[in-house]
Each structure stands twice: as C-alpha cells, then as structure tokens.
Amino acid sequence: MNINATLIGQIITFAIFVWFCMKFVWPHLLSAMQEREKKIADGLDAANRAERDLELAQEKAASQLRESKEKAAEIIEQANKRANQIIDEAKEAARTEGARLVAAAQAEVEQEANRAKEDLRKQVSELAVAGAAKILGKSVDAAAHAELLNKLADEL
Amino acid sequence: MAGNSQEYISHHLTNLTYGKLPAGYVRHNEDGSETELTEATWTMAHTKQEAADMGFSAIHVDSMGWSFGLGALIMFLFWRAAKKASTAVPTGFQNFVEMTVEFIDGTVKEAFHGRSALVAPLSLTIFTWVFMMNFMDLIPVDVLPSIFGLFGVHFMKVVPSTDVNVTLGMALFVFALMIFYSIKIKGIGGFVGELTLHPFNAKNPVVQAIFIPVNFFLESVALIAKPISLGLRLFGNMYAGEMIFILIALMFSAGAFMGLLGGVLQWGWAVFHILVITLQAFIFMMLTIVYLSMAHEDH
Numbered sequence: 412m413n414i415n416a417t418l419i420g421q422i423i424t425f426a427i428f429v430w431f432c433m434k435f436v437w438p439h440l441l442s443a444m445q446e447r448e449k450k451i452a453d454g455l456d457a458a459n460r461a462e463r464d465l466e467l468a469q470e471k472a473a474s475q476l477r478e479s480k481e482k483a484a485e486i487i488e489q490a491n492k493r494a495n496q497i498i499d500e501a502k503e504a505a506r507t508e509g510a511r512l513v514a515a516a517q518a519e520v521e522q523e524a525n526r527a528k529e530d531l532r533k534q535v536s537e538l539a540v541a542g543a544a545k546i547l548g549k550s551v552d553a554a555a556h557a558e559l560l561n562k563l564a565d566e567l
Numbered sequence: 568m569a570g571n572s573q574e575y576i577s578h579h580l581t582n583l584t585y586g587k588l589p590a591g592y593v594r595h596n597e598d599g600s601e602t603e604l605t606e607a608t609w610t611m612a613h614t615k616q617e618a619a620d621m622g623f624s625a626i627h628v629d630s631m632g633w634s635f636g637l638g639a640l641i642m643f644l645f646w647r648a649a650k651k652a653s654t655a656v657p658t659g660f661q662n663f664v665e666m667t668v669e670f671i672d673g674t675v676k677e678a679f680h681g682r683s684a685l686v687a688p689l690s691l692t693i694f695t696w697v698f699m700m701n702f703m704d705l706i707p708v709d710v711l712p713s714i715f716g717l718f719g720v721h722f723m724k725v726v727p728s729t730d731v732n733v734t735l736g737m738a739l740f741v742f743a744l745m746i747f748y749s750i751k752i753k754g755i756g757g758f759v760g761e762l763t764l765h766p767f768n769a770k771n772p773v774v775q776a777i778f779i780p781v782n783f784f785l786e787s788v789a790l791i792a793k794p795i796s797l798g799l800r801l802f803g804n805m806y807a808g809e810m811i812f813i814l815i816a817l818m819f820s821a822g823a824f825m826g827l828l829g830g831v832l833q834w835g836w837a838v839f840h841i842l843v844i845t846l847q848a849f850i851f852m853m854l855t856i857v858y859l860s861m862a863h864e865d866h
Contacts, residue, residue, distance in 0.1 A: 413582075413619050413621075413625070413732075414585075414623065414626045414731065414735075415586070415621070415622065415627070416586075416625060416626045417582075417622050417627040417630050417631055417654075417730065417732035417733065418732040418735055419736070420626060420631050420736070421631070421634060421732060421735075421736025422736045422737075422739055422743075424631070424634060424635050424638060425692075425696075425736065425737050426740060428638045428639075428642055428692050428696060429688065429740075430644055431646070431691050432642060432645070432688040432689075432692040433684065433688035436642065436645045436646050436649045436688065436691070437649075437688035437691060438647045439649035439650065439652055439664065440652050441662065441668065441687075443649075443652035443654060445655075447654040447657075448652045450654050451839070460666060479621075489582075490773070497640045503844045507613070523794065526671065553634055565740070
C-alpha cells in the first residue's frame with residue numbers, strides 16, 4: 412500500500428475519461444433522449460388533438476346533417492306551396508282569359524248584330540223609298556226626304 | 568500453514584509494481600541468492616519490499632492497467648450507445664445506457680444547484696467507472712492472478728479501487744475541481760473569505776483578526792478532509808471486501824467441509840457485495856456532486 416506515481420496516473424486517466432465523456436458521450440445521449448421525449452410528447456399531443464378534432468368533426472357532421480335535413484324539408488314544403496300557388500295562379504289566369512274571350516266574343520257578336528241591324532235599317536229605308544216611289548209613280552228625291560227617312564229608319 | 572496463509576494474503580495484496588531501484592540495492596532472489604545492482608535500474612518489483620523501496624516514482628502496473636482498461640471499456644460502450652442514440656425506439660443495451668444516464672441526470676439535477684456542463688458527465692464517468700472497478704471484486708480472487716501467473720507475472724491485484732492511489736487520485740481530481748470552481752465562482756477573495764471568516768466572526772476588527780487564523784485552521788481541515796474521506800471511504804470499503812474474499816478463499820485449501828462452508832460464504836458475501844459495489848460507486852458520485860455544488864454556492 413505505497414503511495415506512488417499511480418496517483419498521478421489515475422488523475423490523468425480520470426481527466427481523460429471525464430473529458431471524453433463530456434465531449435462525446437453525454438451530450439449525444441442526452442440530446443437524443445430529450446429529442447425523443449419531445450417527439451413522444453408531441454405525438455401524444457397530436458393524438459389528443461386528433462381525438463378532439465374527430466369529436467368536433469362528428470358533432471359538426473351531425474349538426475350539418477340535421478340542418479340539411481331541416482333545410483330539405485323546408486325546401487320541399489316551399490316547393491309544394493309554390494306549386495299550389497302556381498296552380499292557383501294558372502287557374503286564375505285561365506279563368507280571366509276565358510272571361511275575356513267570352514266578353515270579346517260577345518262584344519263582337521253584338522257589334523255584328525248592330526251592323527246587321529244598321530244594314531237592315533238602311534235597306535229598309537231604301538226599300539221604303541223604292542216602295543214609295545213605285546207607289547207614287549215617280550221618284551222620290553231621297554235627299555229631300557232624308558230627314559223623314561232617317562226618322563223612319565230610327566223607328567225601326 | 569500460518570506462514571503460508573500470511574504469504575497468501577500478502578501476495579494477494581501486493582501490486583505489480585514497476586519502478587526504479589537505486590544503485591547498490593541488494594535484490595533477494597527466489598532461490599535465496601542475492602544480487603547487488605551496480606547501477607540504478609528500472610524494473611518490475613519481485614517482492615513487496617522491493618515495491619516499497621521503489622518510492623514515489625514507481626507505478627502500479629496492474630492498478631493502472633485495469634483502471635484504464637475498465638474505464639476505456641465502459642466509455643467505449645457508452646460512446647457506441649451515444650453514437651447510435653436516435654429518436655427511434657431504443658432497444659437492449661441502448662435502454663440500459665439511457666436508463667443510467669437518466670438516473671444520473673435526475674440525481675445531478677436534484678443535488679446540484681448550479682449551472683455546469685461538467686458535473687453531469689463527470690458523475691456519469693465516476694459512477695460507471697467506479698462501478699466497473701469495484702465489480703472486479705466479484706471475480707473470484709484467484710482466477711485472474713493464476714492466469715497471469717502462468718505468464719510469469721508475479722503479482723496481480725485486479726481490483727483497482729482497492730489501491731489507495733487510485734481512489735485518492737480520483738478524490739484529488741475532484742478536490743482540484745472543487746478549488747477551481749470555488750475560485751471561478753466566488754473569486755479568490757470570496758474563496759479566501761470563506762476559509763477565514765467562518766465559523767467565528769465578530770464586529771470588532773481586532774477580535775476578527777484573532778479569529779482569522781482559528782477559522783482558517785478549522786476550515787482548512789474541513790476542506791482537506793473532504794477529498795481524503797472521499798478517497799479513503801471507497802478504498803476502505805473495497806479493501807475490506809477484498810480482504811474478506813481472500814480470507815474466504817483461504818478456506819478452500821482447508822479440507823472438504825471448510826471448502827464447502829467457504830463456498831457458501833463466498834456466495835453470500837458476493838451477493839452482499841453486489842450491493843456494496845453499487846452503493847460505493849453511487850456514494851462517490853453523490854459526494855462529488857455535493858462537494859461541487861458547495862463550491863458553486865455563492866454566499
């Protein structure tokens with residue numbers, strides 16, 4: 412158990428190993444471990460986030476589905492209403508058109524009748540004049556008796 | 568038998584020493600003849616007495632070799648693990664290395680309240696290296712010396728931590744770091760103040776002047792006691808453990824019954840020693856951390 416140069420040798424050896432460990436071993440190991448730790452933490456975070464996202468997405472999908480169902484029902488209802496309205500409107504239009512046509516036909520008929528009456532009246536007055544001329548044996552000056560004839564025609 | 572036992576024990580406790588024998592030194596050869604050296608010679612010591620006579624310039628080849636070899640082995644293993652370290656899933660030995668690193672990192676963070684890039688790797692080196700050196704204690708005491716004996720090596724002490732030079736060397740390195748960081752963090756004034764102004768101080772400058780040498784004496788003793796106790800604690804534990812293994816090994820040559828009893832004792836002591844070697848490595852590391860933490864503390 413002699414104290415000798417082994418003491419110095421051990422100090423030098425120790426210093427070399429500590430330097431080596433500090434330079435080449437410790438930083439690599441620790442940084443790799445910390446990186447992995449971070450990676451795992453990130454992974455867990457991401458998993459949590461994905462789960463939450465999935466939940467949210469499901470909720471959203473469900474609500475959208477519900478909404479779209481409601482909307483669809485509303486649209487169908489509206490369409491039905493609109494269809495009824497269109498039918499009603501068409502009916503109304505047809506009715507008024509029919510009425511108008513009938514009225515126009517009636518007016519035309521009346522006009523036609525009036526014209527016929529007028530014609531008849533004219534012919535009557537001419538016949539009357541002709542008749543009278545035959546009876547009197549001479550021609551009657553139509554112009555001279557125009558007032559009388561018109562009066563007669565009006566009476567018819 | 569008694570003389571034989573003593574020789575056996577003494578043989579096991581002698582290091583393989585390389586050093587210089589002075590001119591005129593009389594060597595006692597194995598066959599009883601004597602050789603007088605005509606000039607100073609660098610040589611391997613053949614006896615315990617020669618090893619002692621070589622003085623300070625001698626070196627324990629076995630302690631140095633095992634200590635360096637084991638340190639290099641563990642550093643190589645950890646270096647390889649560090650090179651392979653990635654963020655991928657660790658396997659096998661990688662796991663073990665990372666577990667050790669994490670354990671030491673946690674211990675350092677808990678006990679060391681400063682900022683230092685040195686303390687954690689230093690702790691890892693101490694823990695793994697001292698553990699490896701202590702671990703040699705678990706190899707049956709005669710195995711390696713017998714193998715080396717076949718190659719003509721006289722002495723072989725395979726547990727470096729049973730060599731007081733090794734443990735004190737490490738403790739002195741830690742001591743140097745303590746002094747270095749004390750001065751670096753607190754300045755020379757702060758360090759000297761720490762040594763001279765505690766534990767006694769007074770308002771009166773005259774009384775204070777009287778206290779300074781007293782304080783200096785007390786604090787110096789406390790300071791120097793740290794590396795001495797650090798080194799001797801490890802040495803003492805391992806030396807005592809080794810001694811018991813050697814004593815148990817003596818029983819193997821004392822008949823069947825004693826041999827069987829020795830086997831049981833050997834097994835029991837080895838199992839107990841697994842705890843001791845780990846604990847001693849941990850204590851050495853822990854005390855180093857604590858001492859360096861104290862050196863970093865600024866009052």
